[in-house]
Amino acid sequence: MATVPAAAVFLALGLPGAALAEGGKAYQIDLAQLNDSGSRGTVMLNLKGNQLTVRIESEGMVPGQPSAQHLHGSTKGHDFHCPDASDDTNRDGILNNTEATVDYGDINISLTTSGDTKATSGLAVERMPVADKKGKVVYERTITVGQDVVEHIKDLHVVQHGIDRNKNGKYDFDGAGKSELDPKLPQEATAPTNCGEVKGAAVGSVPVGGIETGGGSPQSTVLPMAVMAGAAAVVYAATAGGIAVARKRTAVVPVRTETPGGAA
Template sequence: MKTGRILSVAALLVLFTPAPALAGESVHVKLLELNNSGATGTATLTALDNGDLKVSIRSTGLVPGSPHAQHLHGSTDGMDFHCPPMSADRDGDGYVSTEEGMPSYGDIFVSLTTTGDVAKASGLAVDRMPVADARGALGYSRTIPAADLPPGTVAHLKDLHIVQHGVDANNNDKYDLDGLGESTLAKAAGLSGIPEEATDPALCGMVSGAAAGSVPVGGVATGDGSAQNNTKTIWYASVLTLLAALATVLVTRRRLFVLPRSQR
């Protein structure tokens, strides 16, 4: 009798435990525009036999000749993270800023840099982010070693999503202060002269293929409200992480974002 109960419990655990990604499995992402960026794209995440992760991204309609910060966001804990709807624009300026989007898409899980580390502290390492060509097309392909990935990344590929940053609000094919003014994220870190256009998200894609604002793969956490509190905690931690990254990274790399005064 006890054996039967144990088998029943085991069967339920198997039934309700998400299947991890298998070696060689690929998941595909359709990148949808945010902030009326006019950009589109596709991405493929492939779990390799040795535990490495291959990431391929092709985007068009981005700000030409400019670096575009990009990341994997999400959680391995089944949190309610997804691409942000435009209703996330709390200040009503018509654009979802990085800070406004964080409660929706969560913390940086992997920074999709071209070289070097992929930790979330490199989230704004703009000199190691891909640069769109003169037509606004961006191609990215990198195999990230298993040792550099956060625990659970490959097993939870279907719970993650991709965000690319960098918009052109005033349609002049560059980041400048005339578009949306200074980046509120940078100003909070004590930095001046960083365009908001450079840090606002332009594209977001759910690995599940769900549209912005839809329920994520793992479903919406319900219950006593603890999941919502955990989400807020992660959001605040994300803001602090990005502010620290800005303070240590953008101070030395701001030349990529700031135009000479004669061109402002």
């Protein structure tokens, strides 16, 4: 199979310039559904020195709702992978985050739209992207990462969260009860909706292939990257009847460069 320079791949995907890929490493992640969410997507990672640019385009998310998203896994050589339905250990029909964490590991980086990207910001849904009215999420951000992430980028993977179990177009407590992570949040807001492992190659080749999962692999279709409008600032509050979300749309999620623990 002929190889294509990664710079050309990034240009074809509408990413901000071929220079982004030059002198760095490019990786692709295919996101496959969890919890029968119907969600799928593509993630492109570009690592240049200690600058990591993450671009996500996914669909099948809950329209108008925030999607918590993270890089999970280990930078210490531990082997983690995406879960499947068999990891629903309490057999309640929902793979919750605690059950899934056994497979995909703890949060390494929170993929927020602003502010810090620490693991402790994992539930900072007011700084997470919001799906548009068609259930699409488009996200892009550049952050400064530690040397451990640089050396173990292939051991990390992306997980997005948020499902609509009762198909009423929002996160609420009627769909799946309270989140085991925070009883003030619905389970629908924190349950994983998709997962994908790094399927990458060094600059000079095109990443191909589907994700590998533990005990059975959900089918994934690569979603083409496109330059789309979408981003939001979100105020997320639990109420007796559900979750109220107010958002302010902008033309595109801004690319920001900062340290994982830094302020926006």
